[in-house]
Amino acid sequence: MSSFRSILFKTDHQFNKDVVEEPVFFADLNLNQIIDAIVAGKEEYNLKPFFYTSLSETYSIKYRQEIMLDLENKTLFRHITSFAESMQNIRKQLSIVDKLYYKYHKERLFIDVVKMYCEAVMTLENQLSIEDIKSQGLLSFRIYLNNYVKSSNFLSLITEANNVIANLSSIKYCVRIKGLTVEVFKYESKEDYNAEIEKIFARFKQNEVRNYRVGFAHPLEMNHVEAQILDGVAQLYPDIFQKLDAFYSTNKFFLDKTLLTFEREIQFYISYLEYISIFKKEGLKFCYPDVSNTSKEIFCNETFDIALAQKLIKNKSTIVTNDFYLKNKERIIVVSGPNQSGKTTFARMFGQVHFLASIGCPIPGKEAKLFLYDKIFTIFEKKERIKDLRSKLEDDLLRIRDILNQASSNSIIIMNEIFTATTLKDALFLGEKIMEKLIKLDLLCVWVSFVYELASFSEQTVSMTGNIVPENPDLRTYKITRKPADGLAYALSIAKKHQLTYDELIKRIKV
């Protein structure tokens, strides 16, 4: 047997570390909405833990990226999903069979399920053997699968199942019902009475008439009359039914554990690919980012906030993409600009792409190079907190302190409009203080702030701003671009719109 263990984790020490808790930053980045949408309908696989756990090694990310890329092959994808569907059905059938009461009924249905399983496995093996697979993970799974279908266990399972089914199907018997008495005996040839009656009345047959056949529901369950007839048949053919019995008791646990694990884990890729296909259909791009845990020179082109895009597609609105990059010593992006111009979305997007890259998924964007962080921290304004200003500011600062204590130079911090409830003087002061600490830590940070002075704080900071359409300040482009913060641009546009700029006023005011 091959050493194949897991399609999600390359090495054993990462295997089966199920994280059950949702990461704390999920809600702020709207990643909870994204992951909920991804795993919707796949609850039985309990996929969330896979989506909660960032990988710490770049080779682990590569391992997944390769597999994901292989699965972008639509044929391969379809083979895997139909295998998974078969397995789901098999499990469902088994749980139904398990609840059945009559022995020979239950055993026969069991054997059918075994056969379904064997067929599903062989089909997948067959299909994978001719697919062009490049990823290490799927290649080693293919070897595993090939060995499994050739194993004597598997071969005897399918042969015996077929034998028993063939024997049962060959049985033909007769039943006579008179009143409440039922007799069962072996078949002996006798005319089909219906055919005879048809012949008698054939001379009247002209055009099509109504069909008087009544539709009979054939529930899976067996009633006790059917069961007794079946018992009778079993007595007429004892050998065949003994074999059925034996098959059931020897093969109770026929499902292969590694295959079951594979089926669950592969859903990570399937669910993600299915999810992003919605966006691809709208012409949005996804890419496999180059992920590094050493270089903080990052970039991402034509990316977007997936959670927002999900809503916009539903409302048939346009989705605006954005670019970002950091070069040389640049570490901190300060985002400023008018309200509703997409600043928070930009901050979330920055967090989302880094997180998705860290679990080995393709990210929204045309091309990207991203940093493999150790931790993500978010500090977003909590609207529900109604406290006096002093204690609110205190809370914020406490939170920032905690985070700064935990953060390393490999962390990412995303801050959204903190200090809004303070005076500008305080905000500027605190902002500069915190900025100093961030720079000292040399970590990556996006900071959405109305304190645009922070944007030109040092060579480590980069200024990006939200934009408006100058002719109509009520319109937003939702483009966040790299340029010096200018707190006046927006105000001037509004003024112009209302003919209240200097030039306008000169003309308007005529004394």
Added chain:
Amino acid sequence: MRAFLLYENDDLALQMNYGKCSSSLTQDLEIETLCKAMARGDDFIYKITTNALISGLNNNIDTILYRQEVLRDCLNNQFIVRKIYEITVEAIETKNKHFWISSNKYPSSILSNSVSTLKDLMTFLKQIKNMADEHTGKFKSKGFVRFFDVLKKELDDKYFDTVQNHLQELEFEDGILFSATLGNGNKGTNYIIRKPLNKKNWLQRLFERKQPVFSFRINDRDISGAKALGDLNDEVINTIANTVAQASDHIINFFTKLKEELAFYIGCLNLHDQLLNINEPVAFPIPVEQNQRIHSFKGLYDVCLALTLKQKIVGNDASINNKNLVIITGANQGGKSTFLRSIGLSQLMMQCGMFVPAESYTANICNSIFTHFKREEDKTMESGKLDEELKRFSNVVDNINSNSLLLFNESFAATNDREGSEIAGQIVRELFEKGIKIFFVTHLFEFANNFYHKTKDVLYLRAERQPDGTRTYKLIEGKPLQTSFGEDLYHRIFE
């Protein structure tokens, strides 16, 4: 088993098939009045005769003569034919008697209902067959002779006995016997019912073969067991119940078909009775191939008017050979419309195989009849009316061919005489030259007069008026006269 009383080689249902003709034909010719008389209150006959009249335009001469023969047999054996009709009606009603709920969900009740229905139907079949045996010699037509032969051949005594035996067996007094195989979950499937064994054969067989038999009995108190057994029983007999139910449907269909065919002739008998009562003559017409142009009759009357007035009315004579245009002019209320209707009705009656309201009648058959009658709304001379009229006629033109029959009644009169005449003249000249048979009732003097002067092969009929102004309702051959309607009016008002 089929009756073939309407078509020699076919048992096509009589469909309401106007072909290319417009449904206004019914209205213009007052077909309703005729069919009501034929139906005598029987909705079914009403429907069938209407359909027969309309669809008759598709018949060829053979079919017409075939029906004429059958109809003669009917007239000669009224009592027997009406009796057979009664049997078919009664037979069809057995279905209702046995309370067929088409939504019946239980094959066992479908089966027992069907078996008892079949038992009844067999007695009706036997009655009809006995009628055939008894009265064979009295029927001469190909249709009836063959029908009676079929009855005798298909329904001999041995057949009735065999059916009787099976109907007995189908009650399954000794239970049902069926074969099966193991299907999904080892549940029984492929149920095939086998010919039942009687008690003696049954025991004998088992003991002789020493067949191992596994047997059990459902406890009397086991209600769910009894239900399960009943369900199984139902499923097994599902197919045979369907077969028997369909067999009874087929026999009902035989009667239904026969009833349909007879209904047409019963309608003819009814009409015949009524015309006889008012001393109106009828004649079996002589149909002529459709490429000829023949229309000769004596005493042709409007059957609808006679039926409505319930008295003998004035008939018309004409001999229109090798002419295809008849222009009818003359005084109002002089019988022009009545005449036009009698042409249309007798054509329809002839072509569906009926007798016609005349002392004698011969005409070429046509493949479609179009009427273009003045509509009530055409009375006002609005500009839109002529437009409407021409549009209506344009629809007609789309469908006519050289063997159509066209009946115009005061067409293109929605404008003044000059314009109307010009339009009508151009239209009719074209149709006339194409050889299409046309009857044109008109007030348009210019139009009628122009034709009189330019074309010889046109027959002119005129509504007669006595010098004292009274009408005879008889059309005579005669050239169009300048309308005297205004003169009449002048006299009435000023004198």
